[in-house]
Amino acid sequence: MRVIYNEQMAELAALLGEMAGLAGSAMERATQALLQADLHLAEQVISESDRIGEMNTLAEEKAFALLALQAPVAGDLRQVVSTIQIVADVNRMGALALHVAKVARRRHPNHALPEAVNGYFAEMGRVAVAMATAAKDVLETRDPERAAELSGDDDAMDDLHRHLFTLLMDREWKHGVAAAVDVTLLGRYYERFADHAVEIGRRVVFLVTGVLPADPDAEIEHI
Amino acid sequence: MRVIYNEQMAELAALLGEMAGLAGSAMERATQALLQADLHLAEQVISESDRIGEMNTLAEEKAFALLALQAPVAGDLRQVVSTIQIVADVNRMGALALHVAKVARRRHPNHALPEAVNGYFAEMGRVAVAMATAAKDVLETRDPERAAELSGDDDAMDDLHRHLFTLLMDREWKHGVAAAVDVTLLGRYYERFADHAVEIGRRVVFLVTGVLPADPDAEIEHI
Numbered sequence: 483m484r485v486i487y488n489e490q491m492a493e494l495a496a497l498l499g500e501m502a503g504l505a506g507s508a509m510e511r512a513t514q515a516l517l518q519a520d521l522h523l524a525e526q527v528i529s530e531s532d533r534i535g536e537m538n539t540l541a542e543e544k545a546f547a548l549l550a551l552q553a554p555v556a557g558d559l560r561q562v563v564s565t566i567q568i569v570a571d572v573n574r575m576g577a578l579a580l581h582v583a584k585v586a587r588r589r590h591p592n593h594a595l596p597e598a599v600n601g602y603f604a605e606m607g608r609v610a611v612a613m614a615t616a617a618k619d620v621l622e623t624r625d626p627e628r629a630a631e632l633s634g635d636d637d638a639m640d641d642l643h644r645h646l647f648t649l650l651m652d653r654e655w656k657h658g659v660a661a662a663v664d665v666t667l668l669g670r671y672y673e674r675f676a677d678h679a680v681e682i683g684r685r686v687v688f689l690v691t692g693v694l695p696a697d698p699d700a701e702i703e704h705i
Numbered sequence: 706m707r708v709i710y711n712e713q714m715a716e717l718a719a720l721l722g723e724m725a726g727l728a729g730s731a732m733e734r735a736t737q738a739l740l741q742a743d744l745h746l747a748e749q750v751i752s753e754s755d756r757i758g759e760m761n762t763l764a765e766e767k768a769f770a771l772l773a774l775q776a777p778v779a780g781d782l783r784q785v786v787s788t789i790q791i792v793a794d795v796n797r798m799g800a801l802a803l804h805v806a807k808v809a810r811r812r813h814p815n816h817a818l819p820e821a822v823n824g825y826f827a828e829m830g831r832v833a834v835a836m837a838t839a840a841k842d843v844l845e846t847r848d849p850e851r852a853a854e855l856s857g858d859d860d861a862m863d864d865l866h867r868h869l870f871t872l873l874m875d876r877e878w879k880h881g882v883a884a885a886v887d888v889t890l891l892g893r894y895y896e897r898f899a900d901h902a903v904e905i906g907r908r909v910v911f912l913v914t915g916v917l918p919a920d921p922d923a924e925i926e927h928i
Contacts, residue, residue: 556773560769567790659873659882660874662882
C-alpha cells in the first residue's frame with residue numbers, strides 16, 4: 483500500500499506542479515498580449531485555458547481515488563487534503579491569466595493599457611510569473627522554507643498594486659474612465675494571481691509541517 | 706461508526722450553513738453601510754469578520770477529523786471532500802463582504818457610490834443576500850434541485866453587473882475616475898460573491914448525486 487501511495491502522491495504532486503507551470507506560462511503570454519496588443523498571443527492563451535481546467539478535474543479525481551483506495555492517515559492524509567485545496571488555487575491562477583488575455587482580446591486592435599502604466603504591468607507580470615514558477619517549484623520539491631517565502635514575494639506585488647491605485651486616483655489621470663476601469667480590473671487580476679500563489683505556499687508549509695502559517699492578509703487595502 | 710459519522714457530518718453541514726448565513730448577513734449590512742455611508746455598520750461587519758475565519762478553521766479541522774477517524778468511503782467520502790471544497794467558497798464570500806464594508810469605511814463620511822448607481826448596488830446586494838440564503842438552505846437541506854437553481858439566480862447578478870459596466874464605459878459618466886474605480890471593484894466583489902454561491906450549489910449537487918454540473922462560466926465578460 484505504502485509504495486502505491488507514494489507513487490500516486492508523487493504523480494499528483496507532479497500534476498499540480500505542471501498546472502502551476504501552465505498558469506505561469508499563460509500569465510506570461512497574457513501579459514505580453516496586453517502590453518503589445520498581440521491578438522494572436524491572447525487567442526493562444528484563451529484556447530489553451532481548457533487544459534488547466536481538465537487537469538483540475540483529473541487532479542481532483544486522483545486525490546479522491548487516493549483517499550478512497552489508500553485510506554491514508556496522519557501526515558499522508560494531511561498531504562492529500564492539502565492537495566485538494568491547492569488544486570483550487572492553481573486552477574484559479576489559470577482563470578485569472580485567462581481574464582487578462584480576454585481583456586487584451588476585447589480591446590484589440592487598441593491597447594487596453596495607457597502607455598503610462600505599461601511599466602507597472604510589465605513588472606506585475608514579471609512578479610506574477612516568478613511567483614507561479616516558485617509555486618511550481620514548491621509543489622514539486624515541498625521545500626517549506628521556499629514555500630514560506632512566497633508571502634514575502636507578494637510584497638512586491640502589493641507595492642506595485644498600491645502605486646497603481648495612487649496613480650489612478652490622482653487628479654492628473656488623463657486617460658479617461660474606460661481605461662481606468664480596465665486598469666482597475668487588470669490590477670486586481672494580477673494581485674489575486676499572486677495571492678493564490680501565496681496560499682499555495684501556506685498549504686505546502688502545512689502539508690509538510692502540520693502547521694498552517696498565519697494568513698498574511700494578502701489583499702491590500704486600496705487607497 | 707456509521708452513527709458517529711452521520712452525527713459528525715450533520716454537525717459539519719450545520720457549521721457550513723451557519724457560515725453561509727453569516728456571509729449573507731455580513732453582505733447585507735455591508736451593502737447598507739455602502740448605500741448609507743454608515744460607518745457604524747461597516748465597523749460592525751469588519752469586527753465580526755474574524756468569526757467566519759475561525760469557523761473556516763474549525764470546519765477544516767472537523768472535516769479532517771472525519772476523514773482520519775471514520776475513514777468514510779464512496780458517497781460518504783464524496784461528501785467530506787466536497788465539504789472541504791465548499792468551506793473555501795463560503796470563507797471567500799465572507800472576505801468579499803468584508804471588502805465591501807472596508808470600501809464604505811474608507812470613503813466615510815463621503816458616500817463611495819455616486820447616487821446614479823445606488824439602485825444597481827441595492828439590487829446587487831439584494832441578489833447577493835438571497836443567494837447566500839439559498840446557499841445556506843442548500844447546505845442544510847442538501848436539495849440538489851434548489852442547489853442547481855443557484856446558477857440561474859446568478860443570471861440576475863450578471864445582468865446587473867453588465868449594465869453597470871455599460872454605464873461606467875459610457876462617455877456620459879460624470880462622476881470622475883476615482884468613483885469609477887470604486888464602482889468597478891465593488892461590482893466585482895458582488896459578482897464574485899454570487900459566483901461562489903453558484904459554486905457551492907454545484908458542489909452540493911455533486912455531493913448528493915456524484916455528478917458535477919458543468920461550470921456555468923459564471924464570470925461575465927465585461928464590455
